[in-house]
Amino acid sequence: MRAVRIAAAIGALLCTSCGSRGVRAHLHEPFPAQLSAWRLFAGDPAALKPNAGVIPYDLNTPLFSDYATKYRFVWMPPGTHATYNPTEVFDFPVGTIFSKTFAYPDAGRGGKQRIIETRLLVHTESGWATLPYVWNAAQTGATLDVAADPTTVHWVHPSGKLYSIDYVIPNTNQCKGCHDRSKVVTPIGPKARNLNKDFDYPEGRENQLTYWTKIGYLRGAPPPDQAPKLPVWNDPASGSLDARARAYLEMNCAHCHNPQGPANNTGLYLLAAQTDPMRMGLCKVPVSAGQGSGDLLFDVVQGKPEESILVHRMESNTPKIMMPELGRTVVHQEGVALIREWIASLHGTCREAPALTPLVRQ
Amino acid sequence: MLKTSASLLALALGFTLLTSCAKKDSGLAAGPDFQKRFQEALIAAKPGTVIQLPEGRLDLDRGLSLSVDNVTIRGMGIEKTILSFKNQKTGPAGLQVTANGFTIEDLAIEDTKGDALKINGANGVTVRRVRTEWTGGPSEKNGSYGIYPVQCKNVLVEESVAIGAADAGIYVGQSSNIIVRRSRAEANVAGIEIENSRFADVYDNTATHNTGGILVFNLPDLPVKGGGNTRVFNNDVEENNTQNFGAKGSMVAKVPTGTGVIVLATNHVEVFKNTIKNNNTANVSVISYFTTGNPINDASYDPFPEAIYIHDNTISGGGTAPGGEYAEALAPVVGKHLPEILFDGVVNPKQLTAAKRLPEDLRICIQNNGDASFMNYDAGGHFKHISRDLRPYTCSLAPLSAVNLPAPAAGAPAGGN
Numbered sequence: 001m002r003a004v005r006i007a008a009a010i011g012a013l014l015c016t017s018c019g020s021r022g023v024r025a026h027l028h029e030p031f032p033a034q035l036s037a038w039r040l041f042a043g044d045p046a047a048l049k050p051n052a053g054v055i056p057y058d059l060n061t062p063l064f065s066d067y068a069t070k071y072r073f074v075w076m077p078p079g080t081h082a083t084y085n086p087t088e089v090f091d092f093p094v095g096t097i098f099s100k101t102f103a104y105p106d107a108g109r110g111g112k113q114r115i116i117e118t119r120l121l122v123h124t125e126s127g128w129a130t131l132p133y134v135w136n137a138a139q140t141g142a143t144l145d146v147a148a149d150p151t152t153v154h155w156v157h158p159s160g161k162l163y164s165i166d167y168v169i170p171n172t173n174q175c176k177g178c179h180d181r182s183k184v185v186t187p188i189g190p191k192a193r194n195l196n197k198d199f200d201y202p203e204g205r206e207n208q209l210t211y212w213t214k215i216g217y218l219r220g221a222p223p224p225d226q227a228p229k230l231p232v233w234n235d236p237a238s239g240s241l242d243a244r245a246r247a248y249l250e251m252n253c254a255h256c257h258n259p260q261g262p263a264n265n266t267g268l269y270l271l272a273a274q275t276d277p278m279r280m281g282l283c284k285v286p287v288s289a290g291q292g293s294g295d296l297l298f299d300v301v302q303g304k305p306e307e308s309i310l311v312h313r314m315e316s317n318t319p320k321i322m323m324p325e326l327g328r329t330v331v332h333q334e335g336v337a338l339i340r341e342w343i344a345s346l347h348g349t350c351r352e353a354p355a356l357t358p359l360v361r362q
Numbered sequence: 363m364l365k366t367s368a369s370l371l372a373l374a375l376g377f378t379l380l381t382s383c384a385k386k387d388s389g390l391a392a393g394p395d396f397q398k399r400f401q402e403a404l405i406a407a408k409p410g411t412v413i414q415l416p417e418g419r420l421d422l423d424r425g426l427s428l429s430v431d432n433v434t435i436r437g438m439g440i441e442k443t444i445l446s447f448k449n450q451k452t453g454p455a456g457l458q459v460t461a462n463g464f465t466i467e468d469l470a471i472e473d474t475k476g477d478a479l480k481i482n483g484a485n486g487v488t489v490r491r492v493r494t495e496w497t498g499g500p501s502e503k504n505g506s507y508g509i510y511p512v513q514c515k516n517v518l519v520e521e522s523v524a525i526g527a528a529d530a531g532i533y534v535g536q537s538s539n540i541i542v543r544r545s546r547a548e549a550n551v552a553g554i555e556i557e558n559s560r561f562a563d564v565y566d567n568t569a570t571h572n573t574g575g576i577l578v579f580n581l582p583d584l585p586v587k588g589g590g591n592t593r594v595f596n597n598d599v600e601e602n603n604t605q606n607f608g609a610k611g612s613m614v615a616k617v618p619t620g621t622g623v624i625v626l627a628t629n630h631v632e633v634f635k636n637t638i639k640n641n642n643t644a645n646v647s648v649i650s651y652f653t654t655g656n657p658i659n660d661a662s663y664d665p666f667p668e669a670i671y672i673h674d675n676t677i678s679g680g681g682t683a684p685g686g687e688y689a690e691a692l693a694p695v696v697g698k699h700l701p702e703i704l705f706d707g708v709v710n711p712k713q714l715t716a717a718k719r720l721p722e723d724l725r726i727c728i729q730n731n732g733d734a735s736f737m738n739y740d741a742g743g744h745f746k747h748i749s750r751d752l753r754p755y756t757c758s759l760a761p762l763s764a765v766n767l768p769a770p771a772a773g774a775p776a777g778g779n
Contacts, residue, residue, distance in 0.1 A: 147401035150424075150452075168452050172405045173427040176460075183460065183483065259585070262460065262482065265512045265536055267584045278583065278659045285656055286611050287581050292506070293611025309611060319425070320476030320505055325454040351657060 023051050023075050025095045027124040035118055035133040035142035040073065040099055046115055046139040048101060053078070055217065056201075057208055059194045061233040061247040063255075064332040066167060067157060068102040068116070074190070075099075076217055082190075084209075084220035086228060087273070089187050096123040098187060107154035107162060116151060117169050118142050121179065121187055128185040130175030147171040165329045174326055182260045192221070193228040193272075194251070230272065233338060245342030246272040248335055249280075252324060268299060281310055283350035292321050302346035311340055389414040397422050404428045415469060417442045425453015425474075431462040437469025440491045440523065447474040455480040455510075456494075462486050472497055474505045478527075481511040486768070489519045496526030500549050502607045504528040508550065512536055513586065516767050520544050528607055529614050530555040531572065534562065536586035541765055542567060551608040552577050552617060553599075558584050562592040563765040568599075573606040574614070574621035575599035575641065580628040581613060582651065582660035590629040590669075593762050599623055599638045599645075603683075616654050618643040618686025622677075627651040629724075630669045632762045637676045643689055644700055645680030645734070646672060648726060650708035653688070653741050666710040668724040671759040677702045677734035688741070695745045701735035703728060705755070708742045727757040 024039050026032055035045075042051045050056060054075045062070065076082065080093035098121040106114035120131040133142035134151075148169040156162050170177075179185045189195075195208045209227055212218035221227060231239025233248040253270040256263035267287070269279045278284050281299030286292065286309050294312040301307040313323035314336050322328070390399055390413065400422070403413050409432040417438040422445055428435075435457075437443025447456050456474035457466075463486040470493040471478040478494035481487050494508035508524035511517045512535040522545045524531030531550035534540050540562040546569075547553030553569030555577040556562045562578075569575035576599055580589035599622045608615035617624065620642030625631045626649055638645040651658060651665035658665055681700030684692075689700060705726060713720055720726070728736060729752075736752040739745055 146405045147398050149398060166451065168424075171401055171427070173401075173429050176429050177427065177458075180460070264585055265482065283657070283659060284583055285581075285613075287584055287613060293609050295610035297611050318475065319450060319453055329452070 021051070023053060023097070025075075025077060025097060025122070027095065027122070031122075031129065031131055031144060033144050035120075035144075038097065038099075038120070040075065040097065045141050046113075046135075048073075048115075051075075054099075055212070055215070056199070057190075057195065058197065058199055059189050059251070060197050060230040060238070061194065061244075061251045062189070063251050064328060064335055065102060066165060066328050066330055067155070067163070067332075068104055068167075069113075071099075071101040071103070072189070073099045074217070081217055081219050082212070084192065084218060084222075086192055089191050090218065092123055092187070092190075094123050094125055097121070098190070104153050104155040107156050111156070114153065115139060115142075116153065116167055117148070119170075119175065121175075121185075128179065128187065130172050130179060130185060132169055132172065132175065134169055145169070163330060168326075168329060170326060177262060177326060178255045178324075180256075180262045181258075188255045189251075193230045196224055196227045196229040197232075234334060241338075241342055241345055243272075245338055246270075246274075248338055252332075252335065256324070281308075282346070282348070292323075294321065298350045300343055300346070301350050302348040303344060305340040305343040308343050311336065311343065314339060390416060392416045392418050392420055396420055397424060401426055404430070404433075407433045409433070409463075412436055415443045415445075419444045419446050421446050421449060422456070423447075423449045423451050425450070425455050425458060425476075427458040427460070428464070429460045431464075433461060433463075434465040434467070435469070436465075436467050439468050440470055440493045443469040444472055445469060446472045448472070450475045455505075458482070459484060459487075464488070465490070467491050469493075470495060476505045477507040477510050478505060479509050480507065481514055483513045484511070485515040487511050487514050487517045487519075489517075489522055491521045493523040494525070494527070494531070495523070496528075498526070500526060500528075500551075500604055500607050502528055502609065504607075506530075506612075507533045508547075509533070510535075511540075515539055517541070518767055522546075523548070524553075525549050527551065528609065529612055530577070533557065534559055536584060537562075539765055539767060541565075541767060546570075547572060547575075549604055551604075551606060551614045553602065555579060555614070556589070556592050557581060558586050558589040560589060560591050561765050564592070564594045565596045567597045569597065569602060570600050571604050572602045573604050573608070573619050574617040574624060575602040575638075576623045577614070577617065577621075577626070578624070578628045578631050579613065579626045580651075580664070581626075582658055582663035582665070587660075587663055588629075590631065591762055592628065592631045593764070594623060594631070594633045595635045597636045599636055599641065601640045603640075603642045606685075613654070616656075616686075618684070618689060620644070620680075620683065620685050622646055622680060624649065625667050625670055626654070627665050627667055629664070629667065630762060631667070631671070632759070633670075633672045634674045638680070638702075639677070640679040640682075642683040643681065643685050644702070644704045645677045646675070646703045647706075648672070648704070649706040649741075652708055653706045655687070664710075666708065666713075667726070668710070668713070668720065669759060670726045671761075672703065672728045672731065673758065674730045675732075675734070677731050681735075688739070692739060692745060696737070696739070696748060701737040701750065703731065703734055703736045705736070705738045706741035707738040707747075707749075722757075723759065725757055725759065726755055727759050728752060728755040729758065 075097045077095035082090040101118040103115040105111040115135045135142040150166040207224040230247040249270040250272040257270040284299040316322040407430040412434045415437045455477040459481040465488040467490040496504035506529035508527040508531040514537040517540040519542045527550040530552035531547035532554045535557040538560045553572035557579040622638040622641035622645040680702045740747045
């Protein structure tokens with residue numbers, strides 16, 4: 001009897017904020033085996049209709065993920081809020097849930113959408129947890145799979161090309177591999193500069209920073225025109241070629257290539273705010289690229305995309321050469337085109353010091 | 363009575379739980395889904411977990427990763443448990459580790475597409491009786507690094523074997539407190555490479571049939587620089603004459619075929635009591651970064667080798683068929699054979715004393731190496747002042763102190779078999 005009462009009390013503790021149909025945050029292991037247990041979506045699961053308090057959002061320039069369509073949502077416990085930061089990821093309260101769902105128009109089913117996976121990033125009391133849920137073929141639900149096998153998907157690119165790929169669902173460690181800042185799991189996308197854009201809410205179009213502030217999810221944000229803003233990588237109206245290329249590199253490379261990231265050993269740092277030309281790859285010798293260098297001498301050679309290791313690695317699908325290492329199996333043709341155009345627009349030369357140059361001697 | 367058996371049961375249960383807590387052994391069987399089960403075990407591991415792998419060839423088609431501290435991965439033997447990545451489709455490495463207190467022993471990692479075993483940012487690394495190999499022999503298609511700790515502290519690599527890496531077989535980069543001992547590096551571009559690292563002891567190893575045997579490098583443009591305090595002793599460095607098969611942009615692609623030991627732009631290096639034989643370009647080279655021909659865009663980088671002490675080595679049979687740019691350029695001046703020990707003669711003008719010499723404690727000292735021949739080839743002066751006179755270099759430096767690792771890394775008894 002006493003045991004029952006304790007269990008009830010624990011249950012109440014865990015679920016003080018959730019109504020019978022509200023979102024249910026699970027902040028301890030074991031995490032639920034079914035995505036539905038989180039109650040992020042209401043009704044037909046595959047419709048991804050957000051539950052109360054679950055807010056869709058978008059980024060100015062996203063990470064390329066094999067051309068998948070991505071649906072992003074955020075939820076915070078009632079009465080809590082994130083704190084604005086002009087340069088870093090916002091400070092999100094314990095209980096925050098980010099959900100990102102990956103889908104394709106399935107060429108095998110007449111272009112009907114097939115949802116592959118939903119990744120949750122949950123702010124537990126002991127830090128952020130990464131939870132990959134894999135959708136079933138019937139699209140009725142998704143199951144937690146910490147080390148899922150790849151799955152074959154077919155879709156038609158707007159160019160008309162049919163793609164058939166073994167889509168790789170990252171395992172929990174691979175999630176951590178990208179969401180790693182000084183070895184602490186951290187969100188990547190929700191920074192001011194990337195959220196500072198309009199979104200079509202059911203109530204109408206509004207800037208995301210403004211909307212989050214209005215609903216109580218964000219405090220401390222300035223008006224959008226005073227907040228930093230990344231351009232949209234493929235919208236020339238949103239920024240210069242240089243700014244769009246740097247935004248693309250930040251979102252596709254800098255989660256590892258920053259001084260606190262997993263690729264900090266390379267000394268190549270690709271945040272858009274990077275100002276040291278060598279650190280962003282200009283005439284930088286690929287000291288630890290091993291064979292990734294592709295017989296080329298520098299990461300970026302001004303004016304010469306074909307001589308730039310950066311392009312070589314973006315254009316490769318070979319595991320030891322390709323960059324990013326994770327999260328894609330096909331080349332992002334449009335992204336490569338942008339980076340090629342950017343490098344071609346740069347001026348300067350990388351003079352390899354001629355061998356046997358006299359310097360000093362004893 | 364009922365009560366008693368219930369408590370007995372509870373006791374028994376508790377006991378089972380306790381013992382399983384203490385051992386935390388996670389044995390994996392071969393068979394279907396091995397890839398998935400292994401990766402799940404790596405994710406589910408808790409500090410203290412030992413993942414025991416079975417005997418046999420275990421086929422994997424994706425890279426594996428571990429991020430839990432104090433985990434041991436243990437096979438049944440360096441020739442018995444073989445993780446084969448011949449059919450690897452994704453992942454930049456065979457096994458990527460980003461966890462402290464990591465131990466891996468008694469297994470082989472073969473034919474990965476990229477690096478074999480990469481350990482990044484760990485404090486406490488033990489690699490014991492591990493073989494990394496590309497089984498098709500030297501090829502530019504092989505992966506870059508075999509055993510590859512980078513930005514680690516307290517690293518022990520022992521009784522291990524690295525074969526066929528298209529960059530370096532055993533490569534320790536941007537790390538500190540390192541022991542590489544009783545290991546064998548064969549048919550790699552670089553056999554054993556200590557790069558941008560401090561406090562390393564490399565001893566009792568064999569480096570043979572690589573392009574270059576043992577490399578001590580300090581390179582620019584990396585976040586961790588100032589490599590040094592490295593001792594290379596009691597190693598066997600012979601016949602490293604495999605044609606260089608490194609990718610052109612990589613640093614090791616510049617290593618001339620036929621290189622024994624190179625000290626590049628690193629300070630405080632002691633090379634002693636090694637047997638260095640029959641390396642066709644040079645048995646021992648001490649060079650500045652300028653000699654690589656690469657530009658230096660890094661203001662905080664020190665390109666000069668200083669405080670180098672090469673003594674009491676057995677050196678013979680080198681320089682008989684020199685390779686590389688320098689040998690070509692030198693041939694008209696010095697002929698087709700090179701001496702056993704080469705120094706490019708480039709020193710930092712800011713360090714020179716009034717007598718135009720390096721200060722006592724930063725000298726290049728070369729002595730007691732039998733009758734091994736020597737040449738300062740004056741790379742900075744177009745080979746105009748080549749000197750074969752060893753007398754200016756006949757001196758000694760204070761011996762460097764030994765590397766001591768904290769107990770768990772250095773002294774852990776071998777488990778398994």
